[in-house]
Amino acid sequence: MIMKEDRRFPHRHEVLQFMKTKPALVIFIVLTYAFGYLTAYYNHVPPSTTVLKTVKATKPRGSLVDNFRVTTRCGDPVPPESIRQTVIDKIFNGTSPYVDFPPPHAGKYLRSKRIKGWGSYGAVFENLIRQVKPRTIVEVGSFLGASAIHMANLTRRLGLEETQILCVDDFRGWPGFRDRFKDMALVNGDVLLLYQFMQNVVSSGSTGSILPVPFSAGSALEKLCEWGVTADLVEIDAGHDFNSAWADINRAVRILRPGGVLFGHDYFTAADNRGVRRAVNLFAEINRLKVKTDGQHWVIDSVNVT
Ligand SMILES: *[C@@H]1O[C@H](CO)[C@@H](O)[C@H](O)[C@H]1NC(C)=O
Numbered sequence: 001m002i003m004k005e006d007r008r009f010p011h012r013h014e015v016l017q018f019m020k021t022k023p024a025l026v027i028f029i030v031l032t033y034a035f036g037y038l039t040a041y042y043n044h045v046p047p048s049t050t051v052l053k054t055v056k057a058t059k060p061r062g063s064l065v066d067n068f069r070v071t072t073r074c075g076d077p078v079p080p081e082s083i084r085q086t087v088i089d090k091i092f093n094g095t096s097p098y099v100d101f102p103p104p105h106a107g108k109y110l111r112s113k114r115i116k117g118w119g120s121y122g123a124v125f126e127n128l129i130r131q132v133k134p135r136t137i138v139e140v141g142s143f144l145g146a147s148a149i150h151m152a153n154l155t156r157r158l159g160l161e162e163t164q165i166l167c168v169d170d171f172r173g174w175p176g177f178r179d180r181f182k183d184m185a186l187v188n189g190d191v192l193l194l195y196q197f198m199q200n201v202v203s204s205g206s207t208g209s210i211l212p213v214p215f216s217a218g219s220a221l222e223k224l225c226e227w228g229v230t231a232d233l234v235e236i237d238a239g240h241d242f243n244s245a246w247a248d249i250n251r252a253v254r255i256l257r258p259g260g261v262l263f264g265h266d267y268f269t270a271a272d273n274r275g276v277r278r279a280v281n282l283f284a285e286i287n288r289l290k291v292k293t294d295g296q297h298w299v300i301d302s303v304n305v306t
């Protein structure tokens with residue numbers, strides 16, 4: 001019985017004999033070729049092309065600079081006491097933007113104070129300003145200036161008279177923001193956010209400590225880096241989608257002085273792990289940093305990224 005069943009299959013030595021013959025070799029080659037062809041077809045890419053090389057080359061490396069191919073270093077740091085004038089020179093042709101403010105075409109549309117923010121008065125601001133005693137703060141995403149004015153008040157109250165707050169924002173809001181801010185004027189397509197922000201700063205007596213940097217986060221942070229402007233504290237509160245938050249954090253960290261603090265709003269949002277939180281966590285993971293939370297804010301302490 002056993003013998004009979006056994007005979008249905010060739011004996012092992014017979015198989016070995018067959019494998020040494022020419023037909024076997026031909027079958028083997030054909031099968032190998034067919035397998036390779038089908039695999040390549042299935043993956044929709046021809047095997048062993050540049051695609052594989054690219055994947056190999058972009059494998060995460062040790063540092064951010066390695067991965068993102070940014071300029072390797074920022075300009076030599078400007079002394080903190082010269083930062084305000086540097087920004088005024090580079091952006092405002094040497095004259096404070098508050099001189100002769102407001103311009104006639106905008107003045108009649110501005111309210112003496114029109115402030116609205118989200119989470120702008122959270123305890124995190126006072127906690128971090130007490131902890132860091134910043135000489136320079138950069139805020140990315142200022143809108144109408146609520147949190148910047150709050151920080152200016154705090155620094156004044158805590159005796160940090162010299163502190164400068166640079167507010168990076170394109171001051172355009174976002175497409176459709178006037179659905180929620182119908183009272184804000186639109187002049188030939190200009191939403192006047194920069195002027196209303198400045199008016200709010202004027203009304204709260206903070207023109208000496210708050211300067212707008214009215215450009216997109218990306219271009220402004222690149223330039224601050226190039227000019228050697230560094231900050232002790234950087235707040236990120238601009239675009240909340242992953243791509244924006246990711247780019248802002250990675251650009252901002254380059255202008256942070258070694259050991260400075262990076263923080264931002266909306267760590268917990270309906271976007272769950274697809275927006276700000278995903279970007280913050282990924283950044284922390286790559287750089288082996290710890291994320292703390294303070295209310296709705298995320299905080300990364302003592303950042304030293306090379
Ligand atoms: C910039 O400042 C210089 C020197 O004060 C002045 O001559 C020039 O007109 C200014 N340019 C603009 C565009 O305001």
Ligand SMILES: *[C@@H]1O[C@H](CO)[C@@H](O)[C@H](O)[C@H]1NC(C)=O
Pocket residue numbers: 146149150153203204205
């Ligand atoms: C900041 O201080 C100014 C002037 O004292 C005050 O009018 C304003 O309400 C304060 N704003 C905030 C946000 O604390």
